Amino acid sequence: MDHSSGIRASLAGRYATALFALAEEKNSIDAVQTSLATLSAAMAESDDLKALINSPVLSRDDAGKAIGAIAKSLSLDGLTSNMLGVLAANRRLDQIPAVIRAFTTLASSHRGEITAEVTSAHPLDDKQIDALKAQLKKRVGSDVSVSTTVDSSILGGLVVKIGSQMIDSSIKTRLNTLSQAMKG
Numbered sequence: 001m002d003h004s005s006g007i008r009a010s011l012a013g014r015y016a017t018a019l020f021a022l023a024e025e026k027n028s029i030d031a032v033q034t035s036l037a038t039l040s041a042a043m044a045e046s047d048d049l050k051a052l053i054n055s056p057v058l059s060r061d062d063a064g065k066a067i068g069a070i071a072k073s074l075s076l077d078g079l080t081s082n083m084l085g086v087l088a089a090n091r092r093l094d095q096i097p098a099v100i101r102a103f104t105t106l107a108s109s110h111r112g113e114i115t116a117e118v119t120s121a122h123p124l125d126d127k128q129i130d131a132l133k134a135q136l137k138k139r140v141g142s143d144v145s146v147s148t149t150v151d152s153s154i155l156g157g158l159v160v161k162i163g164s165q166m167i168d169s170s171i172k173t174r175l176n177t178l179s180q181a182m183k184g
Helices: 004-009 011-025 029-045 047-053 060-073 078-089 093-110 126-140 171-183
Strands: 114-120 144-150 158-162 165-168
Touching (some): 011 078, 011 093, 029 047, 029 078, 029 093, 047 060, 047 093, 060 078, 078 093, 093 114, 093 144, 126 144, 126 158
Parallel strands (some): 114 144
Antiparallel strands (some): 114 158, 158 165
16 A cells, blocks of 8 residues: 555645655664654644744744754654654745655555554553554554644544554544534
C-alpha cells in the first residue's frame, strides 16, 4: 500500500518528501525521525512553541532565529534543523505538524510498515499507544506504526485512519449519529 503519491501532492508533503530524500541519501532517516518525534513532543508540551509556529506577525528573520534556537536546545539533527530554517524563511512554520506526519508515513512505507494516523481528544501515553498497536496488528495482520495528533473537538474516543480506511469511534461522531437517529 503506497500512500506516498498522495503525500507529495500537499505543501507539507513536498517538504517532507524533500527531507526524506535527503535523509535517505545521508542514511539518517532514523535520526530525522527521532528529531521530529522530539519536536512533536515539545510542541505538545509548550504553549510558547505552539504560539511561535502559528504566529502570523513574527518576521522571517525572528522566526528563523527562534526556531534555530529551539532546534539547538532540543539537539535536533542537522537535516531537521535546516528544514525548520527553510520553513521559517518561507513563513511556513505552521506546516510543521503536517510535515512530521507526512515524514513518518514516508519512513514507515520505506520500512514496509503500515502507518495509522490516530487522532485523540487527549495525548496518548506509551501504554495506550502500545495497546492500540496490538489491536491494530490483530486487525490488519502486520505491525502498525502510529502517528498521533490531538484534537479536543472529538471530545473522546479515537479516529484511526489506515490508508483510505477510517475507524471513527469518537464521541463527537457518536453524538452526531444519535442526533440524526433521533430526528427520524
